Amino acid sequence: MITRKPKGNVRRAMLSDMIFIRAFEDRLAELAAQKDALPGMQILATGQEAVAVGVIGSLNPDDVIISNHRSHGHLLARGADPNTLMAEIMGRATGVNRGKSGTLHLIVPEVNALMTSTVVGAGPPMALGAAFAQQYKEEEAITVVFFGDGAAAEGSVHEAMNLAAIWKLPLLFVCENNCWAGAQSLAEHCAIGVIASRGSAYNMPGELVDGNNPDEVLETATRLAAHCRAGRGPALMEAFTYRLRGHGEHDHQHYVDPEELALWKGKDPLTTYGTKLTEEGLVTLQDIQSMEMEAARRVEEAVAFGQSSPFPKPEEALEHVWVNSPRDRQ
Amino acid sequence: MITRKPKGNVRRAMLSDMIFIRAFEDRLAELAAQKDALPGMQILATGQEAVAVGVIGSLNPDDVIISNHRSHGHLLARGADPNTLMAEIMGRATGVNRGKSGTLHLIVPEVNALMTSTVVGAGPPMALGAAFAQQYKEEEAITVVFFGDGAAAEGSVHEAMNLAAIWKLPLLFVCENNCWAGAQSLAEHCAIGVIASRGSAYNMPGELVDGNNPDEVLETATRLAAHCRAGRGPALMEAFTYRLRGHGEHDHQHYVDPEELALWKGKDPLTTYGTKLTEEGLVTLQDIQSMEMEAARRVEEAVAFGQSSPFPKPEEALEHVWVNSPRDRQ
Amino acid sequence: MRELHTGQAIQEALAIAMDQDERVFLAGEGVGTSIHDNPLMPTYGLLDRFGKKRVKDTPVSEAAIAGLAVGASNMGLLPVVEIMFFPFITLASDMLVNHAAKLHYLSGGKSTFPLTVRVKAGLGFQAGCQHSHNLEAWMAHVPGLKIVFPSNPADAKGLLLTSIFDPDPVIVVEEMGLYWASGPTPEGDVRVPLGSANVLKPGGDVTVVAYGTPVYAALQAAGALEEEGISLEVIDLRSLVPLDKETVLESVRRTGRLITVHDANRFCGFGAELAAMVAEEAFHSLKAPVRRVAGLEAPVPMAPVQESFYKPSAEKVMEAVRSIL
Amino acid sequence: MRELHTGQAIQEALAIAMDQDERVFLAGEGVGTSIHDNPLMPTYGLLDRFGKKRVKDTPVSEAAIAGLAVGASNMGLLPVVEIMFFPFITLASDMLVNHAAKLHYLSGGKSTFPLTVRVKAGLGFQAGCQHSHNLEAWMAHVPGLKIVFPSNPADAKGLLLTSIFDPDPVIVVEEMGLYWASGPTPEGDVRVPLGSANVLKPGGDVTVVAYGTPVYAALQAAGALEEEGISLEVIDLRSLVPLDKETVLESVRRTGRLITVHDANRFCGFGAELAAMVAEEAFHSLKAPVRRVAGLEAPVPMAPVQESFYKPSAEKVMEAVRSIL
Numbered sequence A, B: 001m002i003t004r005k006p007k008g009n010v011r012r013a014m015l016s017d018m019i020f021i022r023a024f025e026d027r028l029a030e031l032a033a034q035k036d037a038l039p040g041m042q043i044l045a046t047g048q049e050a051v052a053v054g055v056i057g058s059l060n061p062d063d064v065i066i067s068n069h070r071s072h073g074h075l076l077a078r079g080a081d082p083n084t085l086m087a088e089i090m091g092r093a094t095g096v097n098r099g100k101s102g103t104l105h106l107i108v109p110e111v112n113a114l115m116t117s118t119v120v121g122a123g124p125p126m127a128l129g130a131a132f133a134q135q136y137k138e139e140e141a142i143t144v145v146f147f148g149d150g151a152a153a154e155g156s157v158h159e160a161m162n163l164a165a166i167w168k169l170p171l172l173f174v175c176e177n178n179c180w181a182g183a184q185s186l187a188e189h190c191a192i193g194v195i196a197s198r199g200s201a202y203n204m205p206g207e208l209v210d211g212n213n214p215d216e217v218l219e220t221a222t223r224l225a226a227h228c229r230a231g232r233g234p235a236l237m238e239a240f241t242y243r244l245r246g247h248g249e250h251d252h253q254h255y256v257d258p259e260e261l262a263l264w265k266g267k268d269p270l271t272t273y274g275t276k277l278t279e280e281g282l283v284t285l286q287d288i289q290s291m292e293m294e295a296a297r298r299v300e301e302a303v304a305f306g307q308s309s310p311f312p313k314p315e316e317a318l319e320h321v322w323v324n325s326p327r328d329r330q
Numbered sequence C, D: 001m002r003e004l005h006t007g008q009a010i011q012e013a014l015a016i017a018m019d020q021d022e023r024v025f026l027a028g029e030g031v032g033t034s035i036h037d038n039p040l041m042p043t044y045g046l047l048d049r050f051g052k053k054r055v056k057d058t059p060v061s062e063a064a065i066a067g068l069a070v071g072a073s074n075m076g077l078l079p080v081v082e083i084m085f086f087p088f089i090t091l092a093s094d095m096l097v098n099h100a101a102k103l104h105y106l107s108g109g110k111s112t113f114p115l116t117v118r119v120k121a122g123l124g125f126q127a128g129c130q131h132s133h134n135l136e137a138w139m140a141h142v143p144g145l146k147i148v149f150p151s152n153p154a155d156a157k158g159l160l161l162t163s164i165f166d167p168d169p170v171i172v173v174e175e176m177g178l179y180w181a182s183g184p185t186p187e188g189d190v191r192v193p194l195g196s197a198n199v200l201k202p203g204g205d206v207t208v209v210a211y212g213t214p215v216y217a218a219l220q221a222a223g224a225l226e227e228e229g230i231s232l233e234v235i236d237l238r239s240l241v242p243l244d245k246e247t248v249l250e251s252v253r254r255t256g257r258l259i260t261v262h263d264a265n266r267f268c269g270f271g272a273e274l275a276a277m278v279a280e281e282a283f284h285s286l287k288a289p290v291r292r293v294a295g296l297e298a299p300v301p302m303a304p305v306q307e308s309f310y311k312p313s314a315e316k317v318m319e320a321v322r323s324i325l
């Protein structure tokens, strides 16, 4: 198949977004290494930025995305405000979820990032509901749900795919196959090598793309999104990529073959895409430098915003449990 | 593919078992129509007898079977004692499970019918455990789990298939596709027409057979069982058949197209197989008659056994909750 | 007032909600086309009336059904989904407990999940413990959920209507045994507020708190004991969350005695919460030990004699009353 | 006695069981190869020691993991499976509640299911409510299950050993916060019986019943109040099912006062069962209202200040004590 290349400005934007996401997460990695700078665990998508920007690039503003524990890239690509996102990750009152969520279940309705779950496999059934609502309301919008190769083993994903296909819902399943589910390799946790091939088990298109190539991700996602939008039912895209920093910041990848890691470091989408666009003359090294500087500036702004924000009041922990709080449970 | 025909005595036995299962269930249908003759709901496998006898015919005595809410055929074909089975269905103290289970979760360890669940889709994950134990203990035995086309939509089935395939467990998944899940037709509850094709989603063989043809079921089940037994991992067999009497005895199939029903009644495995064996000269009409008479006799014996058996004592409801009952919960 | 069967009352509530608000839709296994061709069943006739767009039969996929409700409610719809029997709620419990109940909280109050889950419950139909297993205490333990448990057609209708339009996720427990029981039911969109218990029978000696069909065992006991000069106050909670603490506590402060009654297992059942609440907040009024009448400490057995033995009865309530008077 | 961290004590129990009995195997997400390359983690090193046959890493499939345990235990093995965090037990709950707990019963006593589920629990690691959500009351409510909840390395080891060889399904709750806490731990196959509570500190004024890390809040409160002349008896339940009623009731009969402490939400939490039991069976000894100190009526919040605010503390226990003295 001939891949139509996306327009230059789109590609520059993808590169710039990838650079920003990486900068944001690298800074999180730094902070996570300091004692008490960040609460909880940090789960980063380093190396997977091309999936985020490519998929998000294929969407309209009113499309809905549903994310998982490895969400920062999806949310930033989608245009979530880095300041309140960072503040949330830091557990501050100014956080996008008032410090109740932290990094693991960020919800940013402002950019239609409606639900994020750290329960592996929980995104797809909820996405089913979102896509159903779009169909029910006869919207043009679609829903995209991100889930991992590990999540593909959860029963909930199967149920969601089957039902989405029966009802022909506008739902794009994006499986980010980063070769690992925790410390379990793909072969250990998945009966097949190409998860996209499960599309046929649900009578929906299933396509495998190079998840380290934003152009390919964008092109395929756009095509599959159009399929969903046209009322032809759901689709499954598997983006094959790699988890460069381990499961979380406390994971030092002792179980990863160093050669495999080195190989994938060589395919780091930031450098390969930067090089590609440079070679194609779409950006100069200087452009990239200024993207990096701008990214660094925005990240520092976000960190400063977060660090200067107050922590939420303890008593606020009792708010937002119910919309109409029952008298007996306050 | 050339189907090797099973031996004549095997085929006669299958016919005779089918006749017996049908007689047993027809009698249940009669009793269910009488007020208070039977407790609870009766879920019969009328029309699906060929699946039971064909699959069970492929097994060795030490193989394990796991069944579901539509279990009578599986259990009788497997050699469960009709008397204590009937008594159980009648809720009697002499029942195979002392009246605690009734028709829906019959457990007959005596014939390695180890677990039966009326929770749709629950069989496969438990079967995973049984097959794991067989592999762990390096037994030659395999596990067979029966589940419906409706159950195929449950996440648990997906999880079990994926893991069984990864671990190459000796587990034969038998999907009895009787075209209905309650009042929902296959097209309404399943995204694809041929469930067997999901085998490829788990890297296991998936084969579709005519579930109304005992020879075909036996032949394929034997082949797939051999695959499982040989350590080559699990397999999926879909037996395409039809639920002739509705979901349960209270279901009068108002939602079923009468023509469809008539068509399938014409394919009733009892009559077609009887005719086939007669035509092939393997049995005479007289043989069939004596099979029917013998079946009727055994069924009446079972009914008499059940009806003459006492009900369990109420207080026995508190027994067998725990093996070592905690003092505080008695 | 005209009489309806509970199944019809539920039907009516669903129809009123759907007529009134386009955002309401139904989904579940057989909510449209059902094996029960019975006008008394709660979703009977709604597919014909509202069409396939709004009455959605689903595959046997409880997690997907609950996920559908979570996602659709977050998008502004008002889903009313059905879980066929209470024990199958286990299969939907991640969606309900970790998502429906928590995402409003996790969003910092930004998102809401106004979904309703109807779940069939109860015992007495000899289906055994995989069909009969009341788990309302599980759901009540989870902050963020509301739990409704009606005992008659009027409440089944009025509470369901309130639940559908409530901004929080609500689990509505429908006892199968009630579908065929009839009672006076108001016409039209008459709502019963959540968190308001119903004093079915005033009395001065012992407070009996129940919900669902066990209220009838309590009423029967009250009737029988009245003749002996013992006066029970029978309270039907109607919703467990929100819980009408005031009504219960006020009653116990008057009577000095509490008996709880429910079908669910006693240990860690909802009766424990009621007993604990009273032992905390009305202790000084208590004149006698609390008593919990409940299902036995066993799964629900199938055999009819055992199943009846399992269930709380008027006799057991009377025995409990006698033990504390 | 030598000191071990709780994680190591669990490791030791697993190794002893596996050494002793070929039927024991481990399964779960990362029980073999784990992202935590930390010798204090409970399954560290066991893959190397016992090999791939007996230490099984699984996909992220909680229903399958639990089903594996149900089926394998029925076939005579002694599975020890892990559910990574307590809220994920929802995904395994059909298998545990409708199958592990009920199939022995449904078989009429013919089949047994001697499985063990280890589940990580607790709060204090700022992972939020989808990782931190204690559901022991759910499991305790289900007849057929046993629930173990150790608070120190010796108990974690001894109770786990007993659980593995117990003929019933047992859920063993392991609080993450304890893995790194150390304490004296006996060597060898020393078992702690289920159903025997541990009086951590005798006292005469108030009975404080806790389990898991909240026992430390209780002990701290006891220490602080001792100086004021108030004497708490602190009971560590160690197992919730079976429950050592005698020890609790005997204590309350002496002190006349009960305070329960746990991390789980208060409403319908295990404290409710304890309070109800005492209000039923030791009522006449009670001198003051029961008090329940528990997690707040909210999901566990992520923000560190809020997470601490959520958790029962010595201060909250002391406040409860003062309110009833």
Ligand SMILES: Cc1ncc(C[n+]2csc(CCOP(=O)(O)OP(=O)(O)O)c2C)c(N)n1
Pocket: A069, A070, A118, A119, A120, A121, A147, A148, A149, A150, A151, A152, A178, A180, A181, A182, A243, A247, D029, D060, D062, D084, D088, D091
């Ligand atoms: C239901 C559930 N089980 C287990 C976990 C623990 N867990 C968190 S992430 C993860 C691995 C998920 O792998 P994958 O879906 O491939 O996503 P990735 O982390 O690779 O992005 C696991 C097992 C969880 N969060 N939820």
Ligand SMILES: Cc1ncc(C[n+]2csc(CCOP(=O)(O)OP(=O)(O)O)c2C)c(N)n1
Pocket: B069, B070, B118, B119, B120, B121, B147, B148, B149, B150, B151, B152, B178, B180, B181, B182, B243, B247, C029, C060, C062, C084, C088, C091
């Ligand atoms: C988890 C669960 N959900 C729903 C039900 C109710 N139910 C009983 S049988 C059935 C249909 C199952 O269809 P299928 O698996 O095709 O089996 P069949 O009845 O056709 O033999 C349903 C929905 C159940 N028993 N368990």
Ligand SMILES: [Mg+2]
Pocket: A148, A149, A150, A176, A177, A178, A179, A180, A181, A182
């Ligand atoms: Mg992954």
Ligand SMILES: [Mg+2]
Pocket: B148, B149, B150, B176, B177, B178, B179, B180, B181, B182
């Ligand atoms: Mg079927």
